[in-house]
Amino acid sequence: MRYPTSSSPTSRRNLLLGTAAAGALFAAGCTSNENNDSDENSKQAANTANDKPGKAVTVGFAGPQADHGWLNAINEQAKRRAKEYKDVTLEITEGSNDTAQQIGQIETLINKKVDVLVILPADGKALTQVGLKAMRAGIPVVNLDRVFASPQAYRCWIGGDNYGMGFNAGQYIGEQLKGKKNAKVIELAGIDNLELTRQRTAGFNDALKNYPNIKKVGRQAAEFTVESGQSKMAQLLQAHSDFDALWNHDDDQGVGAERAIKQAGRDDFLMVGGAGAKHAMDAIKAGNTVLKATVLYPPTMAASAIDLARALGQGKGVGGLAELEIPASLTLYSAVVTKDNVDEYLPTGFS
């Protein structure tokens, strides 16, 4: 426990900017449980989407198999959000990790002539064609998170910022270790052959470059599973008897990583998580483990995607911006959740 647990001014400012932006952008509110607490801030334009029932919209939703906490939260956020609107009917497919199967499911949705499609592709590049097909059939596509290869394949992309996630994690750690000489950092990455893992690592590395006193001494890639998190973390702990901070890309594998840390009996470093699972936020709030912060990759983006789909279906824009049309792309901010602001984010934590 050598490091103060409160956020530095820099990170707090980032945080505030993040929440403000999110709050302003969607009149209907960004987080699922607190509905309209940002209403008073937003000056609603005449033709922006709001809670009042409008034209009925059927939204087709196709995502990968929800075999992981974050993906599970995506599905839940989408479903819950759709239920809140009386004018939205959600056609949700069986999640699939098989590209061919997902293409088939999306084609079925196209044939059913849904009004808007929300697609979280198992593999963005491989599903570009079916996105194009939907767009040409006159069905606007909201591309969720994993981006298609061609911007023609979607009307609007909304997703997280993997590079920013790594960058913010690195910056938070950098601030925490400021002034410590020869500080050592290790990284527990996610699945190595995913683009997002490489982006996260790149962001993390870039942030650390701003702190010459810090050196990244170790990195292992786990598989987003508890089992791999435990195994890889145990190896990292064995390899490095002494380090100051750890960034773990994913809170799900973090369950295993924390288990390995406990089994090794180590508490001499600071751990930052990733994605924003509820158990991680609980631990941050309790403050009795090495986990001091987690960098968000907010699953609320699925709820926002439903908002966007509804607005597209009703031919409206979104509030809080001067634009008449919905933006072509929305990159979400990866906020750092610490003990100071954890209460604000706890409701979005997924299990």
Next chain:
Amino acid sequence: MNSPGSRPASSPPADPAPVPGAGATLTAGPVGKPPAGRTGTDPLSRLRRLADLRNLSLVGVLAVLVIVGGFTKPDEFLSTDNLQLVLTQASVIGVVTVGMTFVITSGGIDLSVGAMVALASVWATTIATQDYGLGGILLCAVLVGLGCGLVNGVLIAYGGMVPFIATLAMLASARGLALQISDGRTQVVTVNPVLDLGLPDSYVLGIPPLVIIFAAVTVLGWLVLNRTTFGRRTVAIGGNAEAARLAGIDVKRQRLMLYLLSGLCCGVAAFMLVVLTGSGQNTNGNLYELDAIAAAIIGGTLLSGGRGTITGSVLGVLVFTTITNLFALNNLQSDVQQIAKGAIIVAAVLVQKGRSTP
């Protein structure tokens, strides 16, 4: 076999038994090629049989790994902590591999081991099961494993399904059921006795309980395969199922028991995984089937059945775990680890091939 003369009739009968009436032109069957491999009565071959030195190549690989580890990371690699770590990491897949070795020895295959581990670990960590404490979790994991093994066994032994297909079906459905039960969530264990089993305080004389279970399963597996009628029958039906049937062995019942055994091992492994990770997750046991098959094969168990070695399988698991450990300690990434794993599989099988063909 080629006698120097072109006329085989000129070679003397090798079988000294008197043959009344047989003409001198007849050759009595010589016994074939000179004893190859582990045949014969000489002391060397006896010693070989005794020490099961077929696994020598793996012991060699392990020795090389230890030497490399000792040179590159002397402080981290050659320590009690690290020995505990390697053995602990090997223990879960090791128990699965022991079961797999039996199934492969019998000429079968079990592709569902990873899925059974996932399902058992998820089922054993539901809130309802956790209410029953450590005993409930253990019992539940074992029963789920046995149940899946029973379905596999009945389909294969009495339903006449090919093991590959039957266990592939189990792989798919058990993973699906695990996902359904857990709803994709990580089920964190709150039962303290279970959690404590994975922590250093419960080590017995410095040995983690999981390693003790692994050792016990290994010894038991070795004894059952080599010293019991069950083991003999397993080898027999793997070597020649028709001959085993005509020798009076109940082949179907034996097959059923083998898949039950594999399920049991997966149940135990699932419990161990719950202890290790303090949770149950539907992604558990990912690709265990391939790891277990690979470890058994490089250990010297024949994929076609009829020959199996528990010692070899366990050595195979230890080799893979040590590679992972060694590479992680040297901060080498997973791509390099996978390449090394593939190379070791090929090398080990080639060495054995060279050895077994006379």
Next chain:
Amino acid sequence: MAPAPPDPRPLLTMSAITKSFPGVRALDGVDLDVEAGEVHCLLGQNGAGKSTLIKVIAGAHQPDSGEILWRGTPVTLKSPIAAMRLGIATIYQELDLVEGLSVAENVFLGHEMATAGFVRSRAARTATAALLTRLGHPEIDPGRLVGELSAAGQQIVSMARALSHDVQLIVMDEPSAALDPDEVDNLFRIVGDLTAAGVAVVYISHRLEEIRRIGDRVTVLKDGRAAARGLDARTTPTREVVALMTGRDVEYAFPRRTTAPPLATATPVLRLEHLARAGEFEPIDLEVAPGEIVGLAGLVGSGRSEILETVYGARRPTSGRVLVDGRPLRPGSVSAAVRAGLGLAPEERKAQALLMLESVTRNVSVSSLPRFSRAGWVDRGAERAAARQCVRDLSLHPDDPERPVRTLSGGNQQKAVLARWLLRGCRVLLLDEPTRGVDVGARAELYAVIRRLADDGMAVLLVSSELPEVLGLADRVLVLREGRVVHTAPARELDEHRVLDLVMEGSPS
């Protein structure tokens, strides 16, 4: 009649061909010569070496020694492709067609008509249709899948495949086995056409009457040697041919029984009551007393092996039952038969009896494991000692029970199987071709072992293609023809000629 070959040298001359497999000498100095344009028949019992010989001709097996001349020039047939290039085609008994491919694709498999790697399927179909027409079956569609054709149709496709090469010599392994009489007539017409065109045919069959119809010369194989060469297919008496196939070229001293044969009134240990399997054998009643050897004599297809396997529970009878000591056995259960004291030494030893990777000890003990085990744990000392005892009793050679069984000769492998049942304490031994694949010299030893077992009170049911073996060993002989017992008599009242007449009754002689 074959036309006079333009080339005075024989098409194919094989001399002193030997071929050994671990444990058995399959060919032991075989000579064969085939003229262009003749039908050369190859006769022999199962296991006489016919299959090995035709595989040598086809290039599928390499002989250990011996010489092969093709039109007088020495050749080595180092692969099936090499044989095919010379103009040798083989139609195997187990048809080697790919069921999922079309007729035309099968015919040109391995030598596809292709341009720059692309198969010209239309040309192949046209060529296939022409071949099929030549074979008298224009109705077979070259585009059909081979798996959809009847056995006879597949036979024709096999033949078309052979003819699709520039063929000089065709080997046909029991081509008529799957055909009905009309189709056999067509087959013979094709063979006639081929020989008229100067092609030589090596024809293998069990059916002597076919050989009379189309054969020119006959070579008889026995025990991996040519028992007779170049006999005239039309004039050699059937009995002489059969005697060559089944008889002995050397006389064996069969061991005499040292005890009195069991009385007819003795309580039987094994009883068959109207035991039958539809399509295989008709109801049979039989009693075997302890110490008695009962022989089943008959040709291949007479139902002998099927009877043994049904008694043993490996096949389920369609009617009747088997009793041991007066208690009926659960039908179709090998385990029940073994528990009741039955033991089988099957015909295909390697495929059906032996664990080839295992030691002699483990092969011997496999049926008796509970005897050496307590609560499932095997007492290996007791196991080894018992196996060693059995191995000694049967003078199995070499005297090392830890040796892998695959390195043993055929005769000693058979002894290991017998030892298995001896150890089990079995009281009824079912022997199916006990000397198949056993070198001639080692057979006498096996006879002595069987005799001794019977003298010690074992009931034995013996099946053999070798008439002298049945007559020399058995106390009583049942003669089978086409699934029916046609005669039962004490062995001493029978001789080879009498039995030959009985097994072939109705066939031309």
